Amino acid sequence: MxxxxxxxxxxxxxxxxxxxxxxxxxxxxxxxxxxxxxxxxxxxxxxxxxxxxxxxxxxxxxxxxxxxxxxxxxxxxxxxxxxxxxxxNSSEAIEISDNKITTYQRLAEKGLPIPKTIVGPKIFAGVTDIDTSGFNHLEDYLNFPIVVKEAYGSFGEQVYLIKSRQELFLKLARLEGRPFVLQEFISSSYGKDIRLNVVGDQVVASMLRTSSNDFRANVSAGGKMEIYHPSLQEKELAIAATKAIGADFSGVDLLFGPDDEPIVCEINSNAHIRNIYECTKINVANYIMDYICSKLK
Missing domain, CATH: 3.40.50.20 (Rossmann fold)
Incomplete structure (x- = not known):
């Protein structure tokens, strides 16, 4: 039938x-x-x-x-x-992926490598007098520059490189109540990352993204792309990250750690597939639909 x-x-x-x-x-x-x-x-x-x-x-x-x-x-x-x-993907997987805070909580729970991350406190919209005393010991855990990421955002947007405490507090005031994280800046991956498309238990396509003038390597922000052949460690990490959020398929972004060890940057449950097709000529849609077909049987 x-x-x-x-x-x-x-x-x-x-x-x-x-x-x-x-x-x-x-x-x-x-x-x-x-x-x-x-x-x-x-x-x-x-x-x-x-x-x-x-x-x-x-x-x-x-x-x-x-x-x-x-x-x-x-x-x-x-x-x-x-x-x-x-x-x-399931509603739960989409919800986890859409919220970077929840994503990092799941990855940390599974013991997967992520940048050291501090979840920002809830600040209601309209609050103009922000109590910054909770950040007094920030440098005990993170060294400037740091990355501030809004919990919700796509295509490398809503991600900021912050160079000082003064700049951090100015940014927090401008977030106007939007949830955020403070994150370790992985300088060894400045302007480069890997996008791996995972479907089920396999990595079906991957590419290296680079930018010469931005710490973010997103193609939508002007980054360049080339075919990349991931190591077994990188493949296993991307698959484990996808399973950690309960997704059937995803686009996983990995950073290059200080010794080139892979670090999970983000997971996208609704990753667009044109760019990786343009780069690799691999149509991820074929793998996704074949996976769904196998599940229906």
Missing amino acids: EKHGWIIYNGHLPGGKFLEFAEWMQDSATKLDLSTRIIKNNHLLSLLSSEGNSIIERAKFERPDFVLFGDKDIHLAKQLELMNIPVF
């Missing part, structure tokens, strides 16, 4: 990369004789009532056997799961 799935993307984000991701997934599904429909998240409204959980659809869609969730609408993903529909 032919399986039918929904591929969900965000209908309010500008640009075509999110729809393109969905279309690549649909093309790969077609090759596997999987029937799919691309749907905007805002065309599916969650209905909660005493009769249970259901979906209000803009049009009447066939109930899916699975959902490939290319968005961060965590509540919609959870709603579909409550309706006993398999969702890839």
